[in-house]
Structure formats: structure tokens, C-alpha cells
Amino acid sequence: MPILPLTGNYAVAWAVKRAKVKVIAAYPITPQTTIVEKLSEMVEKGELSAKMIRVESEHSALAAVYGAAIAGARAFTATSSHGLLYMHEVLWWVAGSRVPLVMAVVTRAIGPPWNIWTDHSDIWGQRDTGWIIAMAEDNQEVFDLTLQAFRITEDDKVNLPMIVGLDAFILSHTTAPVDVLEQEDVDAWLPPRKQLYVIDPNNRFSMGNIATPKDYMMLRYDIEKAMNNAREVIKNIDKEYGKYFGRSYGGLVECYKCSDSKYLIILAGAWAGDAKEAVDRLREEGLPVGVLRIRFIRPFPVQEVLSYCNSMKGVLIMDRSISFGNAGPLFIEVSSTLGNLGKPPAMKGVLAGIGGVDVGYKDISKIMKKFIGEVEEQGWFVKRQEWYMPYEYEFMDIKS
């Protein structure tokens, strides 16, 4: 197996090359730019036989690959932050048209003020569009998820587009060893593109025409049905990938030292690595802690969250973005899910690392120890938000 030193962005480009994508369109935006720069280089050198479309905006970039995908080509784009927000309208069109398409999103803060560092506001903002949304922890998983995305999106039971999320700089610009697989092995695993329909000038129909409210509602029901199907498809593809290539991640979630834990840290993205490091050290101190890493925020791993949290005394949910006026989006998702349990665990939502504030294992250990201390002292409680601030402020509550 060829192992190369790759940044997260180059890992995306290699997966796209391995999937033999035919059409790529993108507009440059930091920190995504080097994904399409690398792909452009691959096309220029003749290593990838694809059409690279230059466009004037992200709205057009997604529209261009949407058209290519409807015409039957395996297509790809990548963006970040404001670029993703500018695309937002077209995301709905792609999912609503039930067209398989893959996009990498390098998660980055949204202005003002300008900020290029990691933050999950951009990716969470796409939550309701009908796209499958995954978040990687490291560069190898970036490669694996991107490759798997083509299988997931093109599955007969799914036919929905997918976003692969990777944190700005922490993954996008950090080099790590990545197994990029052999081309013939990928070819044996990834079948040619399949989709529900292809536009054909000889067999004309109209697309996205005005529909009655009744038809509209049925379309929405069927998107949800496909999202629900995607849960099994994602799990099966993850298992099968493990058999072929030796790497499986656990499906919609990854559980790290959960089985004998009483307390869990729940989070998504690259900082899960720091959370695992924190868990290892807290366990050395005898604390029964684990990490439940959310790999897919859509479809949301409802059953997994319920079963892993059922026997817990407390769960700490860490968010790298805030839904102003409520709480961190992952907290909202997890707490609404745990409401289905007869006796839910104590819950706290912590807002940290927003706008790229550095959060390491020492920070996560401190946050977790404080939470465990509070549960042991007070018993069951729910706290929707606590801000873990940089510099001397530390833990701040919301006061008006």
C-alpha cells in the first residue's frame, strides 16, 4: 500500500483522483484552495482525465458540477466558509434533484471579522439541505471518507449528495502519512457511477419544474426516506471498506473507550484526537471516561447516541460553533435525542475553539474534570451552554 506524506487537502485530491472523477469546478477560497490546485495539477499532468471548469463564484461552481452530475459524470467541488454560504441555495437544488455529488468542505469561521481558522459554523449551516454530512478526524480518514462518499451517494437506496468536512489548517494544511491505496484495488471496490436518471436530449423531460404542494411534500418525504436508508448504507460501506483495505471507523460514530465509561465527551471533527488524548490521561488518574465521536452529523446517529449514552452518568458535548439564541448545534442534536431516554444522563454543552481558538488535550481534560466534579457533587443536571474562553476568562456563563 503506497503511503504518502499528505496534507488533508492533498488527501482529498488523491481520493478524487482514485475515484476517477470526470468534472471538477471550484472557486478558490482559503483554506480549501490547495485541494483544487492539486487536482488542477493532476489534470494538467495527465494523471487524471477530468474536465476542470473555471467559474466566477462558488454559486456557479456547484451549479456547474450539478449540471455535470445530472448529465451522468462523476463530479466534485470543494469550498469553505463564505464560499459554502454563497453556494447554499444550490445545495438545496442538488439534494432535491436526488443527484449523487461529492464536495469537500474545509470548515472555517464566518465573518465578520475575517477569520480563516477552523470553526464549524459553516458546515452546521448546511444541516437541513438534504446533504449527507461527515466530519473527519485525521488525514487518513479524510481520504477514506472522500472515497467512500462516491459509493454512499451513488447507492440505489440513497442518491443524495455528500459533504466531507475537514478542519481548517489542523487537517487541511498539516502533513501526515496517508495510505492512498493502489488504483486497481480502488477500481475493484468502486463500481462505475450509478444514478437514478440522466438527462438525455433524445428523451426529454423537465427538471425542477413547478410542482403541486402534494407532490412537493412527497419529494420531501422521499428525501428523508433516503437519509434514513443512508444510515445502513454508511455502516455497510464502512465495514466492507475495512475488509478490502483494513480500515473501519465504526459507521456513523466512533466510540473510543466507551464500553466501561461512566462519562462521555461527545464531539465531531479533528479535535476528537485531542479528546482521546485527554481521555487516556484522565483514565491514568482513574476516571471512567470515553469519547463518542460523531462522524456523520447527517444522517444523525440517533440510535448510536441513545445506546452509548443510555448507561452513562454524564455526557459533555463540545461545540465549535454556536446557534445564537439556543446552544451549540451538536448539543441541541444530542440533548433532543437523549430526551427519548427514560433516565437521560447529566448533560452539559461547552462552547470552545470558536474562530480557531486553540484547544488541546489539557483544555479538554480541564473541562471534563470540572464537569465530572459537578455531576458527582450536584447529581443530575442539564446545562445548555458554558463558554470555555481563551486567556484569563476561562469558564463563562451567559448573563444578561
Next chain:
Amino acid sequence: MSGSLIRIKGFSLPLSISSEGSMGKTGSWRTFKPVIDYSKCVSCFMCWLYCPFSVISKSEKGVIIDYEYCKGCGVCSNVCPVKAIVMVPER
């Protein structure tokens, strides 16, 4: 829209087969009418290709505009390389 959406493999899709006149007689929307000067027309079929409503058809005489459905957008006049299509105000 007439008719319901196409279903494939158990999923309804935002696709439909259009039929002529399913939006009514859209020619009545027109404020400018494209008029062809056949002495200038070179039958390049650019107007046929560009017409967004598919109301221009090919014939032995050249192109023919179906005024029942032409909305008068003027794209045909704009793309005509020999300026054979003039937009005339409707009275």
C-alpha cells in the same frame, strides 16, 4: 404543471414530462413580437437552438415561430447573426 412527478426505484423526483400548452396560451404574455425577414434569413438555426421555450421549429421555408406560445423574450432576435429577426411592439 400537468401530470404528476416521475418516480424511479421508489423515489419521487422533481421531473415531469412537459406537454404542449401545459402553461396555457403563453403567446398572450408578449409585448414585443419577433418578426422574421425571410429575405435575410440564412437558415443557420441559431434562433431554433437558443429559443428558451422551444417555439421555433425548422421547415423547408426556414424557421417558423409559433406565436401561440412565443412570449416575446427577444433571445432569437439577439442571437441572429444577420439581423433577420426584428422585435415589433404588439398593439
